[in-house]
């Protein structure tokens with residue numbers, strides 16, 4: 001039996017996949033992927049994600065504006081994202097969130113776009129995909145400032161400690177782990193051990209964050225298998241159970257029809 005896995009975060013529309021996009025999707029299916037969610041960073045990539053989802057039965061789309069790409073986002077662009085969010089294969093808003101590592105956009109502007117996308121997600125009744133790079137406190141502050149105490153969504157590419165994970169769980173959100181769970185010396189396995197399996201999902205963040213044993217190469221959705229293997233080891237569970245349970249979590253959160 002081939003495991004049923006879901007890559008809940010891949011950027012398949014990027015030019016890194018121009019030479020072999022369809023083949024990469026095919027390899028993912030062969031590796032046991034039941035679905036791939038293609039995540040966007042601006043209006044153009046949102047349209048591209050939807051086009052891919054229209055072409056491939058098991059590819060779904062998230063539409064949104066990345067915190068590092070929101071410096072010049074216009075009201076009209078936010079409106080376009082809101083319209084695109086009505087497409088039947090759009091299962092989430094994102095990625096949004098905040099990033100204090102690259103400092104590409106002032107945090108106040110990031111907070112504004114984050115809040116607008118939280119509002120859109122609530123209106124459309126869709127989960128949000130939250131990017132957090134060294135902005136954990138700013139994200140919680142923004143949620144608090146907007147009166148958000150419960151939220152349907154995922155803190156993707158989770159890199160924080162258990163204390164932060166607890167805040168995320170209390171909000172009602174999920175966390176997803178990428179290839180960095182597999183890196184030597186990573187503190188994440190200790191955190192993952194404490195997070196209930198029903199709140200964990202898997203993702204590659206392709207083409208970035210390539211897991212061991214492919215580290216150094218381009219990442220692709222088929223490599224979700226390696227993250228599942230690592231999580232099984234960390235949790236002391238069977239690989240098949242980790243696959244089944246994380247897939248169930250993603251199906252329920254995103255309302256996937258697989």
Ligand SMILES: [Zn+2]
Nearest residue numbers: 009039095205
């Ligand atoms: Zn991403």
